[in-house]
Amino acid sequence: MENAEYARLLSETADLMEIAAEDGFRIRSYRNAASAIEGYPERVHDILANPERQVTEIPGVGKGLAFVLHEIRERGSFERRDEMLARYPPTALEMLKIQGLGPKSIAAIIEHYRVSTIDGLERLCREQKLRELPRMGAKLEEKVLRSIASYRQSAGRFLLSFTSEVAVEISEYLAALPGVERVEPAGSVRRGKETAGDLDLLVLASDPQPVLDHFVKFPRISEILVKGENKCSAKVGLEGLQVDVRVLPRESYGAAMQYFTGSKVHNVALRTRALKFGLSLNEYGLFRTSDNERVAGETEEEIYGKLGLDWVAPELRENQGEIEAALEHRLPNLLDLKSIRGDLHMHTRETDGRATLEEMAETAIGRGYEYIAITDHSKALAMANGLDEARVVAFANQVRELNKEGRLGIRIFSGLECDIRRDGTMDIEWDALAELDLVIASVHSHMNLESNEMTDRLLKALECPHVRILGHPTGRILLHREGYPYDFERVAAEAAKRGVVFEINASPERLDLHASLIRAAKAKGCRFTIATDAHHPRHLANMPFGVRTARRGWLEDRDVLNTLPSDEFISALRGH
DNA sequence: GCCGTTTTCGGCCCGACTGTTTTCAGTCG
Structure with missing residues (x-):
């Protein structure tokens, strides 16, 4: 257990x-x-x-x-x-x-x-x-x-963090079996979608039976739904996540990967395109219609290639223009997790975090970061013991001293997650905010305002010259709460004008902004940061979920400020 | 039920909002 x-x-x-x-x-x-x-x-x-x-x-x-x-x-x-x-x-x-x-x-x-x-x-x-x-x-x-x-x-849907964890667990279990060459998730998990209804695992092995026999003995299986020659479906764990395991031979592995990764609309568009070339695409391969000869199937790259397309990263496969871009060789050079040099949103014991600044810094060093920003809550979040002006100023001084000493081995930015009040004003006086390196402005209360009132509130918040980042910009909690409504385009345009960047909150329960709004904001000229909103050192490990969300929003390294070295980062954030 | 002690019992994040009341209980974060 x-x-x-x-x-x-x-x-x-x-x-x-x-x-x-x-x-x-x-x-x-x-x-x-x-x-x-x-x-x-x-x-x-x-x-x-x-x-x-x-x-x-x-x-x-x-x-x-x-x-x-x-x-x-x-x-x-x-x-x-x-x-x-x-x-x-x-x-x-x-x-x-x-x-x-x-x-x-x-x-x-x-x-x-x-x-x-x-x-x-x-x-x-x-x-x-x-x-x-x-x-x-x-x-x-x-x-x-x-x-x-x-x-x-x-109901019946699961967070990407959860399905990813189960995917790793079962993949390791299956990969230990002799004869198993590869195990990989397909479906919406591979596309990095924020929630999934089930988990598809594809296994490359020449003999399916031993793999499926091994899978049904996985200790956390609660119910076996289907077990055939090549495929087995089972409910796993108390949560009842449905896991489909498919075993495939080498010659059709790429085709199956392509087919089961989807999305459905992307695949329909791809098959339509294949027909124009006198080809037909299914989960076993790409075939010539005239003589049923297989022309591709072992890898995804050759399938896309035979259709005259560049290989499309799974995160983009939503039929949102990626096929046209692949045809014209103008797919984005997507952001890489390895490019992230720092995490910019985290809490400590000063408010509702579970660890000290030093412990967060140590974990960040372990992740290979060059810098972090500590951003505790402001006083409006009384339940979290939020910082008032005096504590803000003292904290900024403390961080200046720490950086001067340099004993932590990582650059610290003094920050604050400052509450945006109902009327759009900041919860902390401007002269205190001015002491900090970086201010994230976030909404934590009065989330049920009318759209126009919320729009005005956010526009007002952008007016504060010390605000550099808009934190978890829609306030959604996945599978639990919709984001608050407002005129996103207007706020994005104003943010771009003022050089305030949008946060992509990497917490698996938020993943906020989400892909479609990231693209909308980018079109308005906005830039972004990706940060975990960690309340515990282990939450720093959530960065990949934020990066995948950014990739779903077609972002490249240059769109994301925390890919920059620390000096360049802070001057870019300040807009010069 | 845990913790920390002034070592064996008292303290444990609490303020705001909502809808229901007629002064506040329940929910949320």
């Missing part, structure tokens, strides 16, 4: 305890332990199995939770969880995902109506029954119905 599953059992139980109105501090302990375990570098399972080790060495795990963890290892559950599940059905956990409903409301709904499914909840709203409960009314019924609709839309 992996750490993520231990963490999941704890945090699910915490959710149920919240519905049961148990002690809030105890619930927090469960949550803290879950997050500590999830990020712990060693397998909890192994520590539990080792009589010479103590799980209490994990911060946040004391005697009580150590006992719980041992129980999970032995039987996959624990007493309090069983007790909670006897009181509330597991579907109650699903109800917590509906925005506008919290544990108290859910407890009341279950108690009064014995309803604990999303469908049942929807019926209650439609029949206007929710308003009969205390402190609930017509507005809430409407809000819940809207939330249910958006929840259904995102």
Whole structure:
């Protein structure tokens, strides 16, 4: 059992305890332990199995939770969880995902109506029954119905970070088998799309049967859906991600890779083009229609080449002009992860981060960076203990000293993620902002403004001369919340004029800006930074997701300021 | 339930908003 599953059992139980109105501090302990375990570098399972080790060495795990963890290892559950599940059905956990409903409301709904499914909840709203409960009314019924609709839309999809992790795990498992030459993800995961419905893995091997026999023995498989001669589909893990494994011979590996990478619209355009050449393209290869002779199939490059096209990077395969560009040899020279020289958005213990500046710097050095910016929150985020003017100035001085000493071995930029207030003004006085190397302006509150009010707010924020970057510019949370609406073109044009750059937030839950808006902004003359918004040193490893998103937005190295060496970076950021 | 101690019990990020009230509980971040 992996750490993520231990963490999941704890945090699910915490959710149920919240519905049961148990002690809030105890619930927090469960949550803290879950997050500590999830990020712990060693397998909890192994520590539990080792009589010479103590799980209490994990911060946040004391005697009580150590006992719980041992129980999970032995039987996959624990007493309090069983007790909670006897009181509330597991579907109650699903109800917590509906925005506008919290544990108290859910407890009341279950108690009064014995309803604990999303469908049942929807019926209650439609029949206007929710308003009969205390402190609930017509507005809430409407809000819940809207939330249910958006929840259904995102259900069954998974974040790129999650599918990528499973892809690596299963690839390594399969690649260990003799006779397996290559294992690679195809589909939307290979295209770097922010969410995926399933995971396609292609395996290059001459004999499919041993590969599929090995796959079905993968320990985290919960259900085998299909097992044929060349393909096997199974549900993996508690999350139930569907994984399709296809085994292919060398001569059609490229064709299969092309076919299963998609997207569907890109493939349709490609097949249409093939027909014009008297060719036909399928997952086995490119064939001459006249005599069914195979003309390509082993690699993608030869398939695209035979169609008169340059090879198209998977991130671009959305039929958004990439085929025309490939024909005219004007595909972009896409940004490379290796070009990134620094990370520009991260938090420390000063606010809601989990590590110190020194620990973040050390991890950044390990990633080969030349510089980082520390950008804690401003005071409007009181829950995060945001910085006020005095702390901002003190921090700027501290960073000046650190850079002078040079003992950290990496250049630090003093930064701030400054809240944009409802009226578009900055949460920190300008003279304090002036002390910093770099100010990111972000919206964290009042996200449900009308589009024109939000547009004015962002335009006003751009007026502050110290603002250099617009942080997570749409505010979306993938599978959870849409971005706030505003006139993007207008804001992008103004940002370009003022030299304020757009952040591409690499956090897998955000990936904000997303591809289509990146392209729209680039067309307006905007430039970009890519940053992880790390709250923990391990989050610095999320940079590849941001880079892939930038690639989906057709960006090249020169569009992204943190590909520049530190001196050039800071002067480019300041617009000179 | 964890942690840190002034070592065995008290503290644990909290402010803003919303919709429902008639002074505030519940949700969100």
